[in-house]
Amino acid sequence: MKPIILDVDTGVDDALAIAYAVRSPELRLLGLTTCFGNVPVDEATRNTLYVLERLGSDAPVLQGAQEPLRRKRKEAVRHIHGEKGLGGVLDIAPARKAERQHAVDFIIEQVRKLPGQVTIVSVGPLTNLALAVQKDPGIAEWVDQVVIMGGAVRVPGNVTPHAEANIHSDPEAADTVFRSGLPITLVGLDVTLKTLLARDALAAWRRKDPELGGFLAEMTDFYIDFYESCLPGAGGCALHDPLAVGVAVSADFVTAEPLHVQVRLDGEELGRTGELPGGRPNMRVCLDVRADEFVKHFLSRVI
Ligand code: RIB
Ligand code: CA
Numbered sequence: 001m002k003p004i005i006l007d008v009d010t011g012v013d014d015a016l017a018i019a020y021a022v023r024s025p026e027l028r029l030l031g032l033t034t035c036f037g038n039v040p041v042d043e044a045t046r047n048t049l050y051v052l053e054r055l056g057s058d059a060p061v062l063q064g065a066q067e068p069l070r071r072k073r074k075e076a077v078r079h080i081h082g083e084k085g086l087g088g089v090l091d092i093a094p095a096r097k098a099e100r101q102h103a104v105d106f107i108i109e110q111v112r113k114l115p116g117q118v119t120i121v122s123v124g125p126l127t128n129l130a131l132a133v134q135k136d137p138g139i140a141e142w143v144d145q146v147v148i149m150g151g152a153v154r155v156p157g158n159v160t161p162h163a164e165a166n167i168h169s170d171p172e173a174a175d176t177v178f179r180s181g182l183p184i185t186l187v188g189l190d191v192t193l194k195t196l197l198a199r200d201a202l203a204a205w206r207r208k209d210p211e212l213g214g215f216l217a218e219m220t221d222f223y224i225d226f227y228e229s230c231l232p233g234a235g236g237c238a239l240h241d242p243l244a245v246g247v248a249v250s251a252d253f254v255t256a257e258p259l260h261v262q263v264r265l266d267g268e269e270l271g272r273t274g275e276l277p278g279g280r281p282n283m284r285v286c287l288d289v290r291a292d293e294f295v296k297h298f299l300s301r302v303i
Pocket of ligand 2: 008009010011013014037038123124241
């Protein structure tokens with residue numbers, strides 16, 4: 001079992017990624033760290049605790065960054081992830097609280113405790129990870145793998161024509177992480193937009209397990225509505241954050257290439273993740289995905 005830390009800004013697709021991770025026997029969830037992003041960090045923490053409760057998991061939750069490293073935090077994207085971040089689910093009152101330890105200290109502690117073993121799957125802005133390598137740069141050589149949902153290397157962005165949301169939310173954090181020497185696999189829009197969770201799957205979830213399936217379906221319905229408002233006829237939504245978990249479960253879902261990727265820190269291309277041709281590779285970038293195989297696997301696990 002691979003020990004993992006899942007760093008989230010729980011929104012709808014983060015919640016699906018949490019369900020996938022909790023239900024994957026290949027992974028041992030050491031803890032979930034939270035960051036601002038889709039919603040403010042205290043809401044991301046609340047949502048994470050609630051999703052875990054619905055899944056019957058007692059994995060520890062550790063709250064992290066409230067703000068980007070150097071910029072003002074952007075507004076929550078409630079039109080995409082719902083009023084409270086979990087789509088149409090509004091009654092979100094988890095019984096449990098987050099641990100007292102800060103997310104950044106937890107990341108450093110776990111990597112030091114299990115040298116060479118920990119996989120960090122980051123599916124929100126990279127602020128917690130950037131703060132961890134700034135505080136203890138030595139951890140970079142002791143992390144087994146960092147799987148990042150973020151970036152758009154050979155495709156357009158989703159928040160601007162150039163930038164993907166997680167990187168755009170804190171470009172300086174992404175820049176810090178990309179320069180840190182951490183062993184990164186980038187799961188960006190190049191591959192996540194090739195995945196599709198069809199709306200039909202929601203009816204099947206509701207039938208199979210009215211409790212948990214009903215909860216996940218209510219949440220995801222809202223997210224699919226947003227997708228369809230942008231892409232009429234899409235028939236579903238992309239599985240951005242779940243694909244990062246999928247890559248931690250099995251690298252065979254994707255084809256990746258070693259590349260040097262840089263983040264634009266100013267101008268109209270702010271947050272762009274561009275290749276530096278001929279540059280020394282600083283990560284593996286996923287460029288293709290066996291989408292049907294992955295979606296089938298995801299569906300076989302969550303409910
Ligand atoms: O661009 C997709 C990413 O932005 C996902 O992590 C989603 O949850 C949002 O944060
Ligand atoms: Ca996310």
